[in-house]
Amino acid sequence: MITKGYIKQLFLFFLLAMVVVILFASQEKPFVTASEDTAETVNENDQLADKLDEILRHExxxxxxxxxxxREANTGEQLYARSGDERLHPASNMKLLTGAAAMETLGPDYRxxxxxxxxxNxxxxxxxxxLYxxxxxxxTLMKGDLDQFAKELKDQGINVIQGDLVGDDSWYDDVRLSLDLNWSDEPYYTGAQVSALSLSPNEDYDAGTVIVEVYPADKAGSKPDVSVTPATDYVTIVNEAKTVPAGEKKDISIERQHGTNDILIEGTIPVDGTRSRSWVSVWEPTGYALDVFKKSLEENGIKLTGNSDVTKGVAPKDATVLASRKSMTLEELFIPFMKLSNNGxxxxxxxxxxxxxxxxxxxDKGIDVIEDVAADLGVDRDTILLRDGSGMSHKNMIPSxxxxxxxxxxxDKSWxxxxxxxxPVAGAPERLVGGTLRYRMTSSPAQDNVVAKTGSLTGVSTLSGYVTSQDGxxxxxxxxxxxxxxNSDTSIEDSIATTLAKHEFQ
Incomplete structure (x- = not known):
């Protein structure tokens, strides 16, 4: 039997339901149904996510x-992220932070x-x-610059230096290698020692290195011919390689022995073989620069008569400047720095x-500057760890x-x-345009469109930069x-960047 009390409860429930409906109807519509335009934008982002997710499912x-x-470049709006807040090693993508900090604090015209x-007297x-x-x-200091210094002394009528040739590298501290540099990287140009006084062998400006070239001898059984650029007695060539008959395998190793300037050359090179060439770091680059400068003085007929001849020290504050040399601008230096990913x-x-x-x-102080500039540019310093300027450290960490x-x-910066x-520019064949991307993404729409910094370490591969989608x-x-x-699977990175270049948001 339906009682009056039951009917009353049913009526009250009906009234309460009506109130809820009216209140809900009075609210703004939820975001997902706000407008056709919004729905299209969400759909386009979903399409992009589907494409990128598919690439990232690769075995x-x-x-x-x-x-x-x-992200959308102009607004910074997040368009896609896969583990975007996970801290990973950036490898040479670290140079993006170092480079921006240098542009901001030193300026593009810095020399x-x-x-x-x-x-x-x-x-x-x-x-x-x-002479200091x-x-x-x-x-960017090279042998030719030291020759010019020697010539300027000669032009002043100086034939004799009654004192020592002294190298002053006190502008920086005397720590030569970054904290986390692997022992196995140290003999090579990628891990060259850092000194305020150093020398580069050519226009790639790998400071603190020499170029060692190995050529086959005229006949099999003889030791190969070896040249060092620039010519210097600071390194010692230990040639244990062998020239073998034409057609045999070339297998040449060129490596400086740790803690010394002995460069060991081993292996075989056929009589009809092509040269082998390597950029080899030197141990204590200050002495290297001094040795080459001494040769420049001698080549200009200037004799040293000091007790120590060549030594290291600090120039007095009241020392007279006889000549000075300015480098190219920072903006110009950034071409080999970024295009060729120069660690030094x-x-x-x-x-x-x-x-x-x-x-x-x-x-320590340099990394403090990099962190400060990164923070000013919106990077959360509480989620990054920076240990060097090049990205060689396996302890650098930053989320994408x-x-x-x-x-x-x-x-938004003027620089x-x-x-x-x-x-580097994708697919651009010129070495100092395409840089480390010149052999990658060599067809449209990524070619000449993707502009990005590469990064590579053992177990690490990165690519970060800019691209314009198909709709602009x-x-x-x-x-x-x-x-x-x-080996590094850069095809995944190239596929993602190319997908972004192909995508249409409208």
Whole structure:
């Protein structure tokens, strides 16, 4: 039987339901049904996500750590992220942060200086006192520049230096290698020692290295011919290689022995074989620069008569500057730095920023500057760990979301055009245009469109930069692959970047 009380409860429930319906109807519609335009935008982002997710399901990524982030360049809006907040090793993508910090603190017109000084006087054809070569970090100093210094002395009528040739590298501290550099990397140009006074063998400006070339001898059984550029007695060639008959295998190893300047050459090179060439780092580059400068003096007929002949020290504050040399601008240096991913430049810039900003040319002070600039550009300093300027450290850590945030923010800087111009360009065949991307993404729409910094270490491969989509939407992206085995699978990165270039948002 239906009682009056039951009918009353039913009526009250009906009234309450009506109130809820009226209140809900009075609210704004939820985001997902706001408008056709919004729905289309969400759908387009979903389509992009589907494409990128499919690429990232590739079997080669099984067991790896992967972080991918994509943003709209002008607004910084997040368009896609896969583990975007996961901290991974950036490898040479670290140079993006170092480079931006250098542009911000030093400026694109900044130049390094090298000075030739004396604490003595010129008397007739003699310089009575020590001759100092003072380095201030210039990675572009070459043999020709030291020849010019010697010529300027000769032009002043100086034939004799009655004192020592002294190398002053006190502009930076005396720590030669970054904290986490692998022992196995140290003999090669990628892990060259950093000194405020150093020398580069050619226009790639790999400071602190010599170029060693091995050519076959005229007949089998003889030792190969070896040349060193620039010519220097600072390194010793230990030639244990052998020239073999024509057609046999070439297998030449060129490696400096740790802790020494003995460069060991081993293996075989056929009579009809092509040269083998390697950029080899030197141990203590200050002495290397001094040895080559001494040769320049001798070649110009200038004799040293000091007790120690060549030594290391600090020029007195009141020493007279006899000549000085300015490097190219930072904007110009950024071409070999970024295009060729020059590790030495990254470490030198870190120390230079420490010297200029904090008065100490050390990695610690330089990294402080890099972190400060990164934070000013929106990077969350509480989620990054920076240990060097080049990215050689396996302890550097940064999420891809922070890198894309940074890449979007730097576009507002006055120096951004120079910064962007220094990045490798996909598929551009010229070495100092395409750089480390010149053999990658060599067809449309990625070719000449993707502008990005590469990165590679054992188990690490990265690519971060800029691309314009098919409909003209400017994008920033960061792809970080860590903990893979075997060779770097850059095809995943190229596929993602090409997908972004092909995508249409409208």
């Amino acid at each position: 080669s990524l099984e067991g790896t750590s992967t972080s991918v982030s994509v 390094f200086t090298t000075e030739m000084l004396t604490d003595g 010129i008397n007739g054809n003699a310089l009575q006192g020590n 070569l003072k380095g201030k970090g210039d990675p 430049h990254g470490e030198i810039l870190a120390k230079e920023m420490g010297k200029v900003v904090h008065g100490e040319g050390s990695w 979301n922070e890198l894309t945030k940074f890449l979007a923010a730097v576009q 951004f055009p120079a910064f962007e111009h220094s990045l 939407t400017e994008l920033v992206f960061s792809i970080m692959l860590n903990n893979y085995l075997g």
